Amino acid sequence: MTNEIILYNKQDSRETNATTLPIFAPQKTTSMHLRPRHLFSLLLLILPCFCYAQTDKLPTFPQDFTGKWAGELQIFGPSGVRQTVPMELHILPITDTSYTYTIIYGEDKVAGKRDYYIVQGPDGPHHWICDEKNTILLDGYYLGSTYQSVFTIGGTYLMSSVEHRGDHLVYAIFSGKEAPVRTTGETKHDGEDIPAVNSYKVSGYQRSILRQLTE
Numbered sequence: 001m002t003n004e005i006i007l008y009n010k011q012d013s014r015e016t017n018a019t020t021l022p023i024f025a026p027q028k029t030t031s032m033h034l035r036p037r038h039l040f041s042l043l044l045l046i047l048p049c050f051c052y053a054q055t056d057k058l059p060t061f062p063q064d065f066t067g068k069w070a071g072e073l074q075i076f077g078p079s080g081v082r083q084t085v086p087m088e089l090h091i092l093p094i095t096d097t098s099y100t101y102t103i104i105y106g107e108d109k110v111a112g113k114r115d116y117y118i119v120q121g122p123d124g125p126h127h128w129i130c131d132e133k134n135t136i137l138l139d140g141y142y143l144g145s146t147y148q149s150v151f152t153i154g155g156t157y158l159m160s161s162v163e164h165r166g167d168h169l170v171y172a173i174f175s176g177k178e179a180p181v182r183t184t185g186e187t188k189h190d191g192e193d194i195p196a197v198n199s200y201k202v203s204g205y206q207r208s209i210l211r212q213l214t215e
Contacts, residue, residue, distance in 0.1 A: 059164040061142035062099050062118065062128065065091050069169055069210035073105065076205040087208045089162070089171060091118075101130055152178055157200070168211045175204035 059065070073087035088109075090102040097120035106112035114132075121127030121139060128147065130138040140149035140160075148161040157178050163170040177200070186196035 058145050061126070061147050061164075062091055065147070065162065065164060065169065066093060066099070067091065068213040070213050071168075071171075071208045071210040073171075073206055073208040076207070087171070087210070088213075089169065089210055155179070168209055171206075171208045171210055173204070173206045174202050176201045177203070 068088065068090045070086070070088045073085050074081050075083040075085075085106050086104075088102075088104040090100055090104075092100045092102075094100060094117065099118050101116040101118045103114040103116070104112050105114070116130050116132050118128045118130050118140070121129045123141075126142040128140050128142065130140055130149065132138070138149050138151050138160075140147055142148075144163075145165070146161050146163040148159065150157065150159050152158070155178050156175060159174040161170075161172050163172075180198035181201045182199040184197055184199070185194040187194050
């Protein structure tokens with residue numbers, strides 16, 4: 001995981017900036033009547049409850065992700081694709097609660113190998129921990145059809161995800177600096193207390209479409 005930072009930063013150290021914008025910020029209401037924007041927010045929260053029963057059964061992680069997957073990793077800058085390198089992801093069972101999580105970058109499969117593994121976490125079947133075998137543990141969570149984790153290192157945040165899409169996986173990393181580029185809110189508006197909201201720059205993006213290798 002931390003090696004992906006090195007892979008991207010070799011291109012341009014200026015490209016490491018940012019973090020995430022909260023999707024929902026609670027608002028203080030002074031009346032029992034909901035305003036139109038509050039009704040809209042409430043609808044967004046309860047709509048998935050009605051839709052859930054109609055969706056197909058989701059893949060199981062990591063069982064349905066197991067195998068050896070390969071594709072081309074594209075590294076993006078503001079002007080488009082800056083670099084493309086071969087990539088492989090191997091997720092193979094060790095026990096019922098532990099799996100390999102091996103990432104290989106480039107043509108040299110020895111020098112480019114990142115040999116990690118994932119183990120079941122304590123927060124439930126959706127919680128898995130990536131052990132980088134160097135004292136670093138990265139907590140990841142499986143929601144929807146995507147295994148994802150968010151972590152910081154050296155003032156840089158990274159959001160890593162692996163999404164199951166039928167016959168292929170989509171591996172992606174967003175990155176940037178932890179320091180916000182803008183803070184707004186933290187005032188009163190129309191009689192309401194508006195919370196402070198930080199905005200962050202996304203300056204790094206890597207993506208790979210991975211298809212299962214046949215032995």
